[in-house]
Amino acid sequence: MQEFTANTQPTLDTISHRVLKENLLESEAIYIIREVYAQFDKPVLLFSGGKDSITLVRLAQKAFYPEKIPFPLLHIDTGHNFPETIAFRDKLVAETGAQLIVRYVENTIKQGKVSEEKGRYASRNRLQTQTLLDAIDEFKFDACIGGARRDEEKARAKERIFSVRNDFGQWDEKNQRPELFDMLNGMIDHGQNVRVFPISNWTELDVWHYIKLEKLEIPSIYFAHKRAVFERDGLIWSASPFVYKDDEEQVTHRVVRFRTVGDMSCTAAVLSDAQTIDEVIGEIELSNISERGARIDDKRSEAAMEKRKKEGYF
Amino acid sequence: MQVLKIATAGSVDDGKSTLIGRLLYDTNSLPSDKLDAIRESSLRKGFDYLDFSLATDGLVAEREQGITIDVAHIYFSTPKRRFIIADAPGHVEFTRNMVTGASNAQVSIILIDARKGVVEQTFRHFYINSLLRIKNLMVVVNKMDLVGFDKQRFLDIKKAFETLAEKAGYQQQISYVPISALHGDNVATLSDKMPWYTGDTVLDLLESIQVDLTDINRQARFAVQHVIRPKTNEFHDFRGFAGKLTGAPLSVGDEITVLPSLNRSRIKEIRFYKDTFETANPGSSFVLSIEDEINISRGDMMVKSSELPIQGKQISAKVCWMDTQPLLVGKTFSLQHGVNRVMAKVDALESVYKTDFSAADTSQTHLNLNEIGQVRLKLSKPIFYDAYAENKFNGAFILIDNQSHFTSGVGLLD
Numbered sequence: 001m002q003e004f005t006a007n008t009q010p011t012l013d014t015i016s017h018r019v020l021k022e023n024l025l026e027s028e029a030i031y032i033i034r035e036v037y038a039q040f041d042k043p044v045l046l047f048s049g050g051k052d053s054i055t056l057v058r059l060a061q062k063a064f065y066p067e068k069i070p071f072p073l074l075h076i077d078t079g080h081n082f083p084e085t086i087a088f089r090d091k092l093v094a095e096t097g098a099q100l101i102v103r104y105v106e107n108t109i110k111q112g113k114v115s116e117e118k119g120r121y122a123s124r125n126r127l128q129t130q131t132l133l134d135a136i137d138e139f140k141f142d143a144c145i146g147g148a149r150r151d152e153e154k155a156r157a158k159e160r161i162f163s164v165r166n167d168f169g170q171w172d173e174k175n176q177r178p179e180l181f182d183m184l185n186g187m188i189d190h191g192q193n194v195r196v197f198p199i200s201n202w203t204e205l206d207v208w209h210y211i212k213l214e215k216l217e218i219p220s221i222y223f224a225h226k227r228a229v230f231e232r233d234g235l236i237w238s239a240s241p242f243v244y245k246d247d248e249e250q251v252t253h254r255v256v257r258f259r260t261v262g263d264m265s266c267t268a269a270v271l272s273d274a275q276t277i278d279e280v281i282g283e284i285e286l287s288n289i290s291e292r293g294a295r296i297d298d299k300r301s302e303a304a305m306e307k308r309k310k311e312g313y314f
Numbered sequence: 315m316q317v318l319k320i321a322t323a324g325s326v327d328d329g330k331s332t333l334i335g336r337l338l339y340d341t342n343s344l345p346s347d348k349l350d351a352i353r354e355s356s357l358r359k360g361f362d363y364l365d366f367s368l369a370t371d372g373l374v375a376e377r378e379q380g381i382t383i384d385v386a387h388i389y390f391s392t393p394k395r396r397f398i399i400a401d402a403p404g405h406v407e408f409t410r411n412m413v414t415g416a417s418n419a420q421v422s423i424i425l426i427d428a429r430k431g432v433v434e435q436t437f438r439h440f441y442i443n444s445l446l447r448i449k450n451l452m453v454v455v456n457k458m459d460l461v462g463f464d465k466q467r468f469l470d471i472k473k474a475f476e477t478l479a480e481k482a483g484y485q486q487q488i489s490y491v492p493i494s495a496l497h498g499d500n501v502a503t504l505s506d507k508m509p510w511y512t513g514d515t516v517l518d519l520l521e522s523i524q525v526d527l528t529d530i531n532r533q534a535r536f537a538v539q540h541v542i543r544p545k546t547n548e549f550h551d552f553r554g555f556a557g558k559l560t561g562a563p564l565s566v567g568d569e570i571t572v573l574p575s576l577n578r579s580r581i582k583e584i585r586f587y588k589d590t591f592e593t594a595n596p597g598s599s600f601v602l603s604i605e606d607e608i609n610i611s612r613g614d615m616m617v618k619s620s621e622l623p624i625q626g627k628q629i630s631a632k633v634c635w636m637d638t639q640p641l642l643v644g645k646t647f648s649l650q651h652g653v654n655r656v657m658a659k660v661d662a663l664e665s666v667y668k669t670d671f672s673a674a675d676t677s678q679t680h681l682n683l684n685e686i687g688q689v690r691l692k693l694s695k696p697i698f699y700d701a702y703a704e705n706k707f708n709g710a711f712i713l714i715d716n717q718s719h720f721t722s723g724v725g726l727l728d
Binding site for chain 1: 345385386387389391396398413417418540542544546548549552554557584586587588589590591592593596597598599600601612648650652653706707710711712720721724
């Protein structure tokens with residue numbers, strides 16, 4: 001982050017001398033984003049409205065300023081979003097002047113390419129993979145920038161910064177390109193595309209500290225609020241028309257917040273009083289449940305994430 | 315907070331994953347749900363202890379076989395520092411992962427099994443560390459519990475390693491720590507079973523290691539990634555060069571030379587987003603403007619006029635091969651040096667190095683996966699480089715196969 005500090009070499013103008021100090025994580029992410037723009041024909045930034053993609057948008061602004069972000073943002077809308085997220089998305093896009101593309105899981109279902117999951121754990125989280133692959137095909141995107149971090153999950157810990165996918169969007173974890181020093185190899189065949197993760201080396205706390213430092217606005221659901229919820233399997237689920245609920249599952253109103261923003265059917269809340277960024281940071285520092293611990297989609301099996309990535313999930 | 319990048323290497327059974335799991339556990343970096351999963355899994359396998367190796371072995375295949383097969387990245391922090399570990403496997407066939415993991419590391423941990431001592435694998439790890447010229451090394455002698463916490467055993471291993479370390483040929487900082495990763499002795503807390511050990515714990519050492527981002531030759535290198543021309547009302551005539559600075563600081567007013575054109579100018583502005591600065595430190599990304607109108611495009615490099623790098627169309631480098639398709643003399647690759655790409659034809663394979671430091675083999679006609687060779691290359695256009703030993707950031711390149719587009723090799727320039 002830019003810090004206005006005195007130069008270590010004492011000079012006459014010590015007080016006015018402003019030094020750009022290295023923030024290795026930010027500097028690395030900006031370097032990666034610029035490499036994507038330089039090495040690919042049609043990059044796109046995957047924007048979910050969550051804190052990680054909001055961070056990515058700021059990094060992309062910083063990478064090219066005073067130019068505008070030179071590639072579009074793509075939102076795969078599951079139709080089961082928290083309403084706060086969508087309003088927030090539109091405001092942010094307007095502010096940056098970037099182009100926004102939205103593609104809907106609903107349409108993929110209508111086209112008969114996928115069908116709605118049924119039962120207690122029904123979610124559109126997995127279905128969005130098809131919508132994403134269709135959008136990549138439609139716009140011929142060759143690089144998709146995502147906000148995934150290696151600290152989130154075991155299979156993500158092995159992900160490259162430039163992760164090459166085949167025509168089906170699949171990840172071949174046994175045949176990944178080595179990444180040496182800071183050199184990024186974006187050479188691909190026609191039909192292949194690359195998923196790019198500029199904040200691979202950030203942790204959840206790094207993201208929160210950055211949000212604070214940059215004074216980034218984030219959706220209100222990240223802060224404590226009162227919400228109609230019910231408990232299942234030790235997790236707190238949002239009571240909503242999009243989330244299946246047994247009759248015997250009791251709805252109560254509790255003060256909660258969300259640590260990640262997937263769609264409503266796969267994101268569980270945590271009990272929290274944190275109403276400011278500082279309180280959220282304090283809470284995470286104390287918390288001993290990992291971030292994706294409240295992601296219902298990972299609980300399906302021990303290797304849930306790895307299986308989804310092989311299917312083309314980002 | 316300062317980030318320290320650590321590379322770990324070790325044979326399959328050295329207990330590397332256990333050490334990392336133990337570091338995570340002792341720094342409260344294992345969240346309760348992960349700890350639960352480890353407890354459950356350890357119990358299911360019938361262990362009477364917590365199998366911390368499960369904290370890092372990510373992929374399904376690995377969990378089934380109980381081995382690590384690719385570089386995994388692990389994150390933890392203490393109030394003093396943030397740490398990123400690149401955990402590379404120690405199999406004989408996976409030199410490429412070790413090189414990959416170590417290429418970004420400031421510190422390397424070499425694990426030695428106290429029962430086995432310095433083995434062939436140790437030579438290989440040390441060789442790769444030396445090849446990449448990693449300055450800070452931690453030699454961790456693990457499984458001390460299985461040799462009765464014997465001081466003499468530790469000293470013998472230390473002595474054997476010191477003999478090996480003399481072969482590196484450059485200044486290193488090496489510390490030696492006897493531990494039991496399984497029981498946590500000397501990992502984060504000093505062991506009461508080894509009162510004869512007067513040094514620090516693994517964690518204390520990691521917290522106190524000094525890292526310097528300026529390079530040995532202290533010369534600034536700024537490779538242009540992208541030319542910024544906003545053409546908006548506010549920035550109508552703005553022309554800036556986006557890149558990341560390495561090696562040493564740059565300041566407004568510095569006289570610079572642009573490569574390859576050799577045109578000279580002075581730095582007019584150092585801009586980062588909406589702020590401007592007088593000086594930028596190495597490691598920072600920013601947008602730089604110069605006083606004169608000079609034609610500059612992606613891949614060009616700006617340096618101080620008094621510190622020109624080497625310009626070369628015929629280069630010689632130590633190449634580590636990472637592809638199942640061997641490197642053949644006469645074959646053409648894309649060579650990527652930083653953000654710059656040229657074509658490169660293999661002129662000669664002069665020798666293949668032995669990772670046990672014995673005499674190099676000069677009879678081989680091609681370089682196979684996991685081999686390291688002395689290679690001469692002829693380039694389509696000159697590159698502007700430093701010897702790797704002088705400037706890490708401007709002294710390395712990768713070779714990309716033009717058919718498969720795989721990153722087939724990495725080169726360290728002489």
